[in-house]
Amino acid sequence: MKSVAGLLIAVLICISSFTSAPPGNEVYKKYCAGCHGGQLQGGAATALIKTTWKFGNDRASILHTIRTGIPKTEMIKWQGVIPDADIQAVTDYILKAQHSPQIVKKEKKPLLVKTKLYSLRIQELITKGITDPYGIEFVNDHQ
Known part of the structure; x- marks a missing residue:
């Protein structure tokens, strides 16, 4: 009985590893870096490593901005375009970079x-x- 339970747990771990969201840095590279810069330094859009945020720098505000976009700007609504797990992953990556900018590797x-x-x-x-x-x-x- 213990071996069946162990096998079931191993299968569930394997399945969850295939369905988990990609790391935030991969999501950032794919969807955000083109406008916000490869190192979050800004480019066509604002920098994402900064101290003053116009639309809020807490997790809820950043999630809201990514999901709904910013009217009358180039920041589009990503909700429905990319999975919510990816939106959360990239939000966490951006927040982590605020406190540890060294995680953003210079190309x-x-x-x-x-x-x-x-x-x-x-x-x-x-x-x-x-x-x-x-x-x-x-x-x-x-x-």
């Missing part, structure tokens, strides 16, 4: 990116005072 940019048609050299120009301190220089194969 290491390559110095040279080669495509089929051209090569790009990535070079940091200015580190303070602008949002995106990068320029693009086309490089031929002889440089």
